[in-house]
Amino acid sequence: MLRGATLRVTRPRLSVLSTVHAQPHLDTDSIIGLVRADLGDVSHQAVYDVLRALTTAGLVRRIQPTGSPARYESRVGDNHHHVVCRSCGAIADIDCAVGEAPCLTASDDHGFTIDEAEVIYWGVCPDCSTATHIDTAHTDPPRKDSRV
Amino acid sequence: MLRGATLRVTRPRLSVLSTVHAQPHLDTDSIIGLVRADLGDVSHQAVYDVLRALTTAGLVRRIQPTGSPARYESRVGDNHHHVVCRSCGAIADIDCAVGEAPCLTASDDHGFTIDEAEVIYWGVCPDCSTATHIDTAHTDPPRKDSRV
DNA sequence: GTACTTTCTGGAATCAGTCAAGAAACGGGG
DNA sequence: CCCCGTTTCTTGACTGATTCCAGAAAGTAC
Numbered sequence: 001m002l003r004g005a006t007l008r009v010t011r012p013r014l015s016v017l018s019t020v021h022a023q024p025h026l027d028t029d030s031i032i033g034l035v036r037a038d039l040g041d042v043s044h045q046a047v048y049d050v051l052r053a054l055t056t057a058g059l060v061r062r063i064q065p066t067g068s069p070a071r072y073e074s075r076v077g078d079n080h081h082h083v084v085c086r087s088c089g090a091i092a093d094i095d096c097a098v099g100e101a102p103c104l105t106a107s108d109d110h111g112f113t114i115d116e117a118e119v120i121y122w123g124v125c126p127d128c129s130t131a132t133h134i135d136t137a138h139t140d141p142p143r144k145d146s147r148v
Numbered sequence: 149m150l151r152g153a154t155l156r157v158t159r160p161r162l163s164v165l166s167t168v169h170a171q172p173h174l175d176t177d178s179i180i181g182l183v184r185a186d187l188g189d190v191s192h193q194a195v196y197d198v199l200r201a202l203t204t205a206g207l208v209r210r211i212q213p214t215g216s217p218a219r220y221e222s223r224v225g226d227n228h229h230h231v232v233c234r235s236c237g238a239i240a241d242i243d244c245a246v247g248e249a250p251c252l253t254a255s256d257d258h259g260f261t262i263d264e265a266e267v268i269y270w271g272v273c274p275d276c277s278t279a280t281h282i283d284t285a286h287t288d289p290p291r292k293d294s295r296v
Numbered sequence: 297g298t299a300c301t302t303t304c305t306g307g308a309a310t311c312a313g314t315c316a317a318g319a320a321a322c323g324g325g326g
Numbered sequence: 327c328c329c330c331g332t333t334t335c336t337t338g339a340c341t342g343a344t345t346c347c348a349g350a351a352a353g354t355a356c
Contacts, residue, residue, distance in 0.1 A: 008302065008353050010303065012304075046305075067212075069343060070344090109242070110242075118267070121265050123264070125260050157322075158334065158335080190335085190336095191335065194334075
């Protein structure tokens with residue numbers, strides 16, 4: 001898989017790749033933690049480098065909802081989007097109803113050559129929704145501190 | 149306008165508000181610069197505070213494409229989205245073709261209560277498109293360093 | 297196995313934004 | 327028009343996420 005992308009096969013890369021495959025939507029810190037649990041000492045720099053290399057090679061996808069650190073997932077190539085919980089930051093995948101390339105038909109593209117439409121749905125996940133059932137409205141949403 | 153939102157009228161607020169109205173999609177740094185040019189010394193902290201206050205009050209909207217610092221615009225209330233140039237970071241407004249609430253019909257919402265769909269189109273702006281006309285394909289896109 | 301290149305280590309540095317304490321400014325009541 | 331209480335601004339330190347750098351180590355091709 002790495003070789004297919006003309007990338008050298010190293011322990012950190014293998015570990016990061018399998019971590020991202022095992023759990024989608026992990027943030028960088030969590031990935032560093034899991035990789036270290038797997039391999040022992042690995043510099044954070046190495047993980048950042050690996051994630052960038054994998055992202056560039058198209059083996060993983062990087063997502064970064066506003067107010068959240070970068071997250072990575074292994075579902076690539078298909079056109080799917082994400083729902084983000086305003087309360088706890090949980091992320092889930094969404095296949096857009098519109099089909100292959102949703103919303104790519106902008107009404108007026110201002111001359112831009114558009115190649116991708118990125119959609120982020122904002123809402124509240126089932127867990128948080130039931131947790132704050134008594135007072136659904138006035139809990140000022142953290143929007144940060146996300147940690148899946 | 150500020151009074152309407154139960155906000156005290158101060159010089160920094162007036163300046164920030166008119167700056168954001170004058171030029172949409174400015175990043176925080178640029179706003180600080182323009183406000184200082186207008187008023188003299190103003191602390192960056194004040195601008196951050198003002199921007200947050202205005203955002204919370206719904207007088208301005210905050211947008212933050214991946215890899216770019218926060219930007220602000222005065223078009224609020226309507227449902228519009230943005231195109232971002234991969235090359236120079238320029239941003240333009242887009243009224244989604246689907247109508248009022250585009251793409252809000254996710255195929256499977258995983259139990260989330262969705263209240264907003266945020267769409268960001270990625271592409272290349274007319275300027276960059278003509279500038280790199282000779283070699284349209286292999287200019288590795290900076291994706292950062294955006295500065296409108 | 298050896299040489300060359302890419303990648304990883306360790307540490308410092310940057311960038312965007314937040315926190316905290318005290319000073320200054322706003323605006324309602326006298 | 328001035329005073330007072332609250333909100334907002336100033337100053338300056340600080341955090342979190344990410345990047346930059348130089349040298350050491352590990353992959354790969356021959």
